[in-house]
Amino acid sequence: MEKNLECYAVEFEAVSTYYYGERRPAIRDITLRIPAGVLALIVGPNGAGKTTLLETILGLLRPRNGRVVTLGYEIPRMASRARALSSYLPQDFMKPPAEPFTAREVVAMGLASNNPAGRLSEGDWKRVDRALEMLGMLEYADKPFGKLSGGQQQKVLLARAIAREPKLLLLDEPFSAIDQETRSHIVSEIFPSLLEDGCTILLVSHELDHSHIDADMIIRMADGRIERVIARDVHAIH
Template sequence: MPHGGLVTLKYSCGVGPSENLKYTCITELLESITEGGGLQLAIRLEDVSTTYEGEKRPAIRDINLKVRSGELIAVIGPNGAGKTTLLETINGLLRSEGLVEVLGLDVRKYGREVRRRTGYVPQDFMVPSDTPFLAKDIVMMGRVGRIGLLKPPSKRDWEVVMAVMEQLGIADLADRPVGKLSGGQQQKVMIARALAKEPELLLLDEPFSSLDARSRETVCRLIADLRDDRSVTALVVTHDLSAMPEECDRAVLLNGGRITADGEPEEVFRSEAFLRAYGHIKVVRP
């Protein structure tokens, strides 16, 4: 089924201007198609709320989200909206209420297995300058789940690592101490580590924050290629709406810890929920 199929299905719903109706329609369609055996869900969240330890107010609440395998989704929203919390919840890093099913597994019971199959890039990850590891060693850490602890990397493992670094334009940094690299270079190393895992799911939290325009295009292209060639599912958090991958199938808007709009990116940008979250701004995309 082509990626544009979701848009066709959504328009056939005949919904009105309410973002809640659009969201409900998309959710019901995904559920009915999946139950019919046509599509496989990579992520399924039902009535999910996550509260940080020591806090009384949930950081995200009443989250209902279904993501089919091979979708590329932008997670957008103002600061403090709950975007990072959503990714950490999906990755099984936070305790939550409700159903969190990832790659067909209950993340509470099988969180380690989910993380083994997921490439995760955290937000604002900076390596101390005295870190002794080389850049290629950090990237190789992404393959530990495949290699096994205390086992040496194989020839193929190193081929995968170097191929990913080549694709990201950092092969020449392979033998440099990662702590001596610039912020943008370290960001690419962390992205390479996630890709070297050969994941089924990618969770990228502000992956473009330290990258120049050319590097952003490279990363977006790699993510889109993984979706098209291997049906890798990807959720990309970004505060820079102009840097949002144009290949995105959907945009999920969070505000105040809730999903307030979910659909085709251009429709989300025109929604009342987007206006409430961002005000009168014009989104310019490539």
């Protein structure tokens, strides 16, 4: 099966993922369907398996058991196809302070990976600047990435993820260094506009209070399992 025509962004069937040399699975026996076009919040304590879940979705970690389909592509067999349509902002993003690339170049790298020969068109550079502007980082575009503050770096990496215009956006604790004002702007302006364009957003958070996030689905994980899924009738909404 090359392409799955069902409208799920992510499908897991009895999936378990182990880290190399570990006897205990980091996520175990997970069955889950995330419809396309929703904002799904993934919550749970440290070690619950949230990051492992995201990395299994992209095939960065290989599931030992079960079936994973991302954007209609079998994982890991067709993972490169799924990854080309996705953006992933990992949890540990800090770059060494000597990073020589400017903020604009860092965002541009997000587009280069999908372009033949890594060359960017004029339109691509416009997308880069638009993404920087959305995050309020255009005025820092020419500054070396390593000389930005932690929160500013996180905004630039979020701009890079958005500039790719992904079908699937995976964000692992994207707000850890971001101030309240920017956070509300992202949640109330940027996320809705991405959802409107048909993007599916998976947002990992271990914040206890996530009432400010208008999630279509809340996936609560604990000890490598899904403890609870709360979903609203997403088809009625998007």
